[in-house]
Amino acid sequence: MDRTGLSRRMVLGMGAAGFVTALPIFSIRSAWAQSQVALQLSWLHSVQFAGSYIALDRGFWSEAGLDVSLLPGGPNAPVEPPVVSGSALVGISAADYTAAAVEQGARFKILAVAMQKNPFVIASLPGNPVNVPGDLEGKRIGMALANTPVLQALSTLNDVDFDAIEIVPTQYSAQPLLSGEVDCLLCWETDLPVAMAIQGVDSVTMLMADHGYALHSQTYIATEESIANRRAELVALLRGEAQGWEAYREDTKAAAALTLEMYPDAGLDLRTQELQAERQVPLMFSELTDANGFGWWTDETVAANIETLALLGRTVTPDLWDRSILEEVHAG
Amino acid sequence: MRADADMPPDVLCDGLAKTFDGGVEAVRPLSVRFEGGHTTAVVGPSGCGKSTLLRLIAGLERPSAGRVEIGGLPPAETQRRGELAVAFQDPSLLPWRSVRGNIELALHLARRPVAAAHVEHLVRLVGLEGFADTRPAELSGGMRQRAAIARALVTEPELLLLDEPFAAVDELTRQQLAQDLPRIWEARGTTTILVTHSVNEAVMLSDRVIVLSPRPATVVADMAIDLPRPREPEMSRWPEFMASVDAVFAALSASMARNSLAIAAQ
Amino acid sequence: MTVATLAFIDKRSLRPGRGSALLGAVLLVLGWEVLARMLADAFVLAAPSEVLTAIVENRTLLMRALAVTLANGAAGFALGNLAAIALAGIALAFPRSQSIITGLALTVFCLPLVATGPILRVLFGPGPWPQIVLAALAVYYTTLVLLLVGLRATPSSWIDLMRSYGRGSFSTLVHVRAMASLPYLFAGLQIAAPAAFLGAMVGEFTGAERGMGVLTIRAMRDLDVDMTWALATVATAVAIAAYLAIGWVARRVLVADPPVILSPPRPPGWRGGGWHAPINVAVVAVAAVIAWWAALALSGLNPFFAKGPDDVFHALFLADNAGRTRAMLASAMWETAAFLLPGYLAGLLAGAGLAIVVVLFPMLAGAAMPAAIALRSVPIVTTAPLVVLILGRGAIGTIALVALMVFFPTFVACLHGLRQAPGQVLDVMDSYAAGPFQRLLRARLPAMLPAFFAAARMAVPASVLAVTVVEWLATGNGVGSLMALSASLSDYNMLWSAVVLVAALSALGYGGVGLVEARVLRIYAPEQLA
Known part of the structure; x- marks a missing residue:
């Protein structure tokens, strides 16, 4: 379905975005008597969610009678409210955010884990690298102050003297590292290092997940009510996701190309998206998923998550995770 | 209801008084009858409350005591029938309307049909020929006042209230207007009340002059002007005219002197 | 370009x-x-040649994004201004309601974008409505206050004229007030145009598929400096074009030139000062709480994120961790105040100062005015990251940005005020051979005061908007960041408490400047208080 092609012509033709942006949803709704579900993404459209685009593009969902809208996120678009209020059936969150929301009284469960390894890295330049957590001592790190608990957890896990690290509050950009304001950055493996690489700057990344920071990211969450009442739809939705991400893994370049084709207005750069798609693979697929399927987790990985969450000041129990939907997906 | 709708209405002020919210007493209880079909001039020193009297008659101020009747009816009723027109000291033309537009607005507000020829005639009469489509901002102060007079006349009101209508008009034009305009309201027998501080103007235009004291206003003199109609500029050299002017002046000076003595005595 | x-x-x-x-x-x-x-x-500054190249290379993408954001901004512009006209109509019809209407309108106007965005997204779901509503929210207040002034900007003799023909308030509205308010309405629309565009851009942060805001986030993340500046340039050009286009229409429609009004007068509730003000504040506060409670009850939003007055009261005073919540809010507000107040004052002083310099050296006006018009139209979401890039994340960057937001409206308003000195007064000065400095001190500065204070009042919400946006998008400090963080951690009690505090303090700041103003104007410009 060429949703964006339609809207682009309309925008250029009449410039009435008020109608136009509403139109694709309209056209889908009137197309089939399928069941409507929305998946709330955690950020703007990009290859970060390319598995979902493949599922949409290849009809993995429509074959299963599901009409899925992918709702983009953004800097002012928390995932939890639409999921709580039911305007999205499933949201893409992370274990720490979900734990926080549950503490505030939301009845969420984690249904599947797209990123087995947390994408947080310490990025530095080759001339002054951070290869292991111990290298952080004496360094200036650029990060949002809000992420201080993350760095504290990493220090505790690796016996690093937290007070020996100088935190420089920065916006989320590689610029402070390049201008020499800081020695390293706390960021995602898949964004700022990729941006630097595209600008021709080599960087060193130390994946925190390789140093004990176990925290499920890009997790699929739904409310207990949905799990009880809309089971079939949840299973169909996650099955499509699993199929989409398996297809993604086979050809990340094609996934990046599809992303650009489906969202030409997102201002994406093909090379950036290709590189990001490639770097995402080792975070999402492991021996565990090879053995059990996309999104899987075990009691051991949950236990490690609970330990990390405790360092972040979150008390959670294993029943935050509910694998029953995923088991149905991979059984069928 | 009024006995005869075609008769120009009398204006009756009965025990009329006005004290403003701030405590300023503008008009002290005052009773006077303005005869229908006649032109009465009200003169008095600056700030004596003569404009307030006019506004009370027009129904634009609520009296603190007493009442105003126009042909036996309250001012609001006359307003509603569009039978009253005021030419304000400030011309109060709407700046986004042309001279013609401002004059036509009065017809519209008084719920009268718009007769283009009549409007045209009035524009000529007040000496604004060629300026009908001009906006007020481009007119001189005197021209604006003449437009405001034309606006007041266009509805052919039964009661015409003029508040210093010639204040900003130059001497020559003033003489011309003083000669031309009264013919309009005299011909229709309009009851006209003219407020002015020019004694000459009062005598020249009116059948009767009422002299008010300094504030709060009370009537200190009330005299008839026995000059033939229509009035001509050269009448101002007639002895009768000069006598009337002298009498008005005398009344004015006496009231002012009394007032300053009263102040001195306090 | x-x-x-x-x-x-x-x-x-x-x-x-x-x-x-x-x-x-x-x-x-x-x-x-x-x-x-x-x-x-x-990686901070792109040269004009590079910006131009980026614009040309991405012209189709930019055109599409611009079409979307412009359409949403236009819809919000229309909606917000219609709402302002409707509210002004109600206030005119029921004069007693005016202080409540303007007080509530100010309070809603002061609600931080960080908090309103996600709620609008949940209310309206996917599509353009959050963008449109945020654009509408960004414009309605300035138009409302200007319109209220305009509707009253009629000499009493015009009203007398209407009454002398037995016509009541409806005829007066049609024939006099509506027309007399047009210049003010156009002045309001001119201010509203760039604001609506900014609102639409911020609305896209709540999860939109396309638009200038989407591209801005993307370019920042990708370290695409050329594109970031290209977007800022295009957004600025569009905002200026909208400003000029409305000015052009106004000159075609209006008989007289629209007044240069950059900042509206105080809500009438503040006028009296003395004992009126506290009563009005209390009435508006009660009305705001009732409206808040009613809005929640009517919208049926999930209580997980839609907190009511009782929830906030509980979180702030009754809950186990109430002390901690209050302490966090206090320290965040304190941190914000440390950027806000110096920036606000610096902006006011610099604006008034430059205006004075321009009056003393008139040849500078030609160079200063285009820059002033251009820079006051730049959407802050594009400038905030740029200014921080250039000036750094320390206090200087934030303070400078707040000062910039305050500076331009103050400058233009003060310049207008300085030039309003009555001609006769200046002639009297000339007859004593007073020099330019004497004229400035004795005639022009007093004439400038009303405009200065009006600008100072309007600058309160503007500077709060600036500081919270910078904290949220760029520096990660203060209450702006606290609100964003609370939203991401689902701590909606904290978020709503912060929202209440920010809105209430902005509204009170606005009123507080109004009180100072009333005192000063009583001496220098009593006719403004009549």
Whole structure:
């Protein structure tokens, strides 16, 4: 379905975005008597969610009678409210955010884990690298102050003297590292290092997940009510996701190309998206998923998550995770 | 209801008084009858409350005591029938309307049909020929006042209230207007009340002059002007005219002197 | 492009000083180019040539994004201004309601975007409505206050004229007030146009598929400096074009020139000062709480994120961790105040100061005005990251940005005020051979005060918006960041408490400046208080 092609012509033709942006949803709704579900993404459209685009593009969902809208996120678009209020059936969150929301009284469960390894890295330049957590001592790190608990957890896990690290509050950009304001950055493996690489700057990344920071990211969450009442739809939705991400893994370049084709207005750069798609693979697929399927987790990985969450000041129990939907997906 | 709708209405002020919210007493209880079909001039020193009297008659101020009747009816009723027109000291033309537009607005507000020829005639009469489509901002102060007079006349009101209508008009034009305009309201027998501080103007235009004291206003003199109609500029050299002017002046000076003595005595 | 834009402004709106304006624009662009080349390795500044290249290379993408954001901004512009007209109508019909209407309108206007965005997204779901509503929210207040002034800007003799023909308030509205308010309405629309565009951009942060806001986030993340500046340039050009277009329409429609009003007068509730003010504040506060409670009850939003007055009260005073919540809020507010107050004061002083300099040296006006019009139209979401890039994340960057937001409206308002000094007074000064300094001190400065204070009042919400946006998008400090963080951690009690505090303090700040103003104007410009 060429949703964006339609809207682009309309925008250029009449410039009435008020109608136009509403139109694709309209056209889908009137197309089939399928069941409507929305998946709330955690950020703007990009290859970060390319598995979902493949599922949409290849009809993995429509074959299963599901009409899925992918709702983009953004800097002012928390995932939890639409999921709580039911305007999205499933949201893409992370274990720490979900734990926080549950503490505030939301009845969420984690249904599947797209990123087995947390994408947080310490990025530095080759001339002054951070290869292991111990290298952080004496360094200036650029990060949002809000992420201080993350760095504290990493220090505790690796016996690093937290007070020996100088935190420089920065916006989320590689610029402070390049201008020499800081020695390293706390960021995602898949964004700022990729941006630097595209600008021709080599960087060193130390994946925190390789140093004990176990925290499920890009997790699929739904409310207990949905799990009880809309089971079939949840299973169909996650099955499509699993199929989409398996297809993604086979050809990340094609996934990046599809992303650009489906969202030409997102201002994406093909090379950036290709590189990001490639770097995402080792975070999402492991021996565990090879053995059990996309999104899987075990009691051991949950236990490690609970330990990390405790360092972040979150008390959670294993029943935050509910694998029953995923088991149905991979059984069928 | 009024006995005869075609008769120009009398204006009756009965025990009329006005004290403003701030405590300023503008008009002290005052009773006077303005005869229908006649032109009465009200003169008095600056700030004596003569404009307030006019506004009370027009129904634009609520009296603190007493009442105003126009042909036996309250001012609001006359307003509603569009039978009253005021030419304000400030011309109060709407700046986004042309001279013609401002004059036509009065017809519209008084719920009268718009007769283009009549409007045209009035524009000529007040000496604004060629300026009908001009906006007020481009007119001189005197021209604006003449437009405001034309606006007041266009509805052919039964009661015409003029508040210093010639204040900003130059001497020559003033003489011309003083000669031309009264013919309009005299011909229709309009009851006209003219407020002015020019004694000459009062005598020249009116059948009767009422002299008010300094504030709060009370009537200190009330005299008839026995000059033939229509009035001509050269009448101002007639002895009768000069006598009337002298009498008005005398009344004015006496009231002012009394007032300053009263102040001195306090 | 930039040169062409500035030249266009000069030609259309500034008849005198055309040559110096053009020269100023050329020098500005040249300086920009040189500076950018010097800083090429720092990834902060793109040269005009690079910006131009980025615009040309991405022209179709930019056109599509612009069409979307512009359409949403236009819809919000229409909606917000219609709402303002409706509210002004109600206030006119029921004069007693006016202080409550303006007070509530101000409170809603002061609600931080960080908090309103996600709620609008949940209310309206996917599609353009959150963008449109945020654009509407960004414009309705300025239009409302200007319109209220305009509807009352009628000499009493016009009203007398209507009454002398037995016509009541409806005829007066149709024939007099509506027409008399048009210049004020147009002045309001002119201010609203860039604001609506900004609102639509911020609305896209709540999860939109396309638009200028989406591209801005993307370019920042991708370290695409050329594109970031290209987006800022296009957004600025559009905002200026909208400003000028409305000015052009106004000159076609209006008989007289629209008044240069950059900041509206105080809500009438503040006018009396004395004992009126606290009562009005209390009435508005009660009305706000009732409206808040009613809105939640009617919208049926999930209580997980839609907190009511009782929830906030509980979180702040009754809950186990109430002390901690209060302490966090206090420290965040304190941190914000440390940026806000110096920036606000610096902006006011610099604005008034430059206006004075321009009056003393009139040839500078041609060069200063285009820059002032241009920079007051720049959407803050594009400037905030840029200013922080250039000036750093320390206090200086944030303070400078707040000062910038305050500076331009103050400058233009003060300049207008300074030039309003009554001609006769200046003639009297001339007859005593008073020098320019004497004239300034004794005639012009007193004439400037009303405009200065009006600008100072309107600058309160603007500077709060600026500081919270910078904290949220760029520096990660203070209450702006606290609100964003609370939203991401689902701590909606904290978020709503912060929202209440920010809105209430902004509204009180607005009123507080109004009280100072009433005292000063009583001496220097009593006619303004009549």
